[in-house]
Amino acid sequence: MWTDRPDSPDQTPNPDLFPEDDRFDDVVVGAGITGLTVGLLLARAGRRVGVVEARRMGSGTTGRTTGKLSLLQGIRLSQILGAQSHHVAQAYVDANREGQQWLLGFCTEHDVPVQTRDAVTYASADSELAKVREEHEAARSLGLDVRWADRLDVPFPLAGATVLADQVQFDPMDVLGALAAQLRSHGGTVHEGRRVMGVSVRGTPEITLDDGRVLGAENVVLATGVPTLDRGLYFAKVEPKRSYLLAFEGVEIPPGMYLSAASSSRSIRGVPGDATSAPRLLVGGAGHVVGRTESELSRVHELREWTARYFDGAVETHTWSAQDYASHDGIPFVGKLPRGGGRIHLATGYDKWGLTNGVAAARSIAGQILGSTPSWAKVLGRRITRPSGAARIAGLNGGVGLAAARSLARAESSTARVPAAEGAGTVGRDGLLPVGASRVEGRTCRVVALCTHLGGTLRWNDAEKSWDCPLHGSRFSASGEVLEGPATKALARRDASREA
Structure with a gap:
């Protein structure tokens, strides 16, 4: 709904130009609330910032949220107190309050309704x-x-x-539009339609895009919902x-x-x-x-x-x-990614409260880079979870093995046939491979139904007409393009004419 309005831009990516030397001080991956806020904070400090987005600004969680900027978050606070000390829970509230106040001040200053x-x-x-x-x-x-x-x-x-x-x-797309405009006014750039495929650290990070272009940066911020790099195993956390x-x-x-x-x-x-x-x-x-x-x-x-x-x-x-x-304890993961040389930062685990938590994460990461980490961020970064309390909040991907086994069993029980019904999809076998077959808007597609992240057998999502992974949440379109991470590679296609 947020993008369905007369003043909405078309869905064709409209990227800014890369600098001639392909180098930045900071590259931010993901143009949602976290990515654009941290990009703006760094650009305001005089740094050369580029935000890289695989699809369109706001095409992830932020552009699909309810648009509530609230410190009362369902039953989140009592759950956190069941897993953490009062000191940590207070730091969580302080972080969200700062995120709320900063974003509300930004909206007031830039006439966002x-x-x-x-x-x-x-x-x-x-x-x-x-x-x-x-x-x-x-x-x-x-x-x-x-x-x-x-x-x-x-x-x-x-x-x-x-x-x-x-x-x-508020309308979240109003906020993202204002953040992007301010980022550009401070010299930053936004590069839509460019997917980051990997980051290597040899002294300073090098970021490889889907067309083979390599960007250099002093720091990389992964603001992608869940990190698309497996260092630290956050996909399992x-x-x-x-x-x-x-x-x-x-x-x-x-x-x-x-x-x-x-x-x-x-x-x-x-x-x-x-x-x-x-x-x-x-x-x-x-x-x-x-x-x-x-x-x-x-x-x-x-x-x-x-x-x-x-x-x-x-x-x-x-x-x-x-x-x-x-996250397993209700507190987002924000900080430096392990084995990133101290130069790769991440933010994940907002559990649907990203408008306050995302801005707080941006404040924390920008503070780390600029040398002024907020006091509440230090408390949250050192928290230790009570195991009994963590079980109240999340199952740490509990049931993954059973979900994968059931999915694979379905695949083993049938041949990969393209379904006759419009909007339907099935997983079957083609030789030794699980193959997904679908029919969407009259178009038939067959794809290898193995997630390109860690090989989970995919299942059909009958509402979104997509292939979803029950292991770590990667999602793909009917024809195999990546919709959600941690996967970065598209599904392999199979010949649609080979219908059994």
Whole structure:
């Protein structure tokens, strides 16, 4: 929805020119909230900065987010306190507060429209009240001025809620556009449609692009959702999660930003109307680990049915999904990548709260490079997780082996036939190889259904019409192009005429 508007640029990458010597002080990989913010902070300091984006600015998580800039984040704070000390949890809140304040100040300075709203974490049934009460107490203990509400004037079930006033929502593409404009005004460049394939460190980093071009830099920042380099094994330290968003017109929109504490959450906010569009209701949630659900489309239908039940007359205008990564203890990984010579930096593990965490990560990384690391970043970088607490938050890719085994078993049980139904995809065998066959918009495709990252057997995503890896969350289009990392290489194609 965020890119579907009359003033939206077309989808053809519009890259800036590379410098004649192909050298930068800093190369940032990824043009989302983290990449563009850290790029701007470094460019403001007088450094020569280039941001390299494989597709379009905002084509990853940031351009698909709900656009909530909030310190109340569902039941995140109570979960963190279950895995970490109060000192670490306070540093997390301080980091998010600084990220929120910096971004809100930036929006004010550069005339980016924002709306102030109450953020609400609510129980949709009595069985969820204990979790919401725990979050309420956790937020109070960490300095957030939350209030308890037994009832709120909303059309959906609400058994109780904790409420934090004066939080913010906005259109994320407005923010990215302003960040990119300011980056360029300070001498930085943005290179869209250029995928980074690898980084080597021989004294100073060298960055290889998909066309063979090699860039030199003093520092590299990986702001790619999950690092596309395997040093440090971060692909195994975070869990890839996918969730869904639908936009509707024709209904009265509740005044706040809401997130339920249910296992299958509901996220609700409004989008103000303008000269070209009516006000819209956003309904999100129904998340799952990437590649590990029987039908992604059933998750979309779940949200549709919920909206029809509580918002009579809602007319759907847009449907999309987003992917983000959760760390094992609720705290993002931000810092220097192991075996990177101290010159490769990473940020991952925002668990769908990237607008505050992404800016905080950018502040931390820019501080490391410029010699002024924030105090809260030092605390978060030294945290030690309680094993029992970590289990409450994420399973560290738990069930990966079972998911892969089931996927491979499906592949072994059938021949790779192109399905007759439009929008369908199947995994079968072609000799010794698992092969994915699909039919999308009348076009048939066959690809080797092995993830180019670590060889996981792929499964078909019936909502996004993509091939998803249940191991580490890489995703590919029906014809094999990379959509999400950590994979960087496309799938091998098979001759579509060889239908069995």
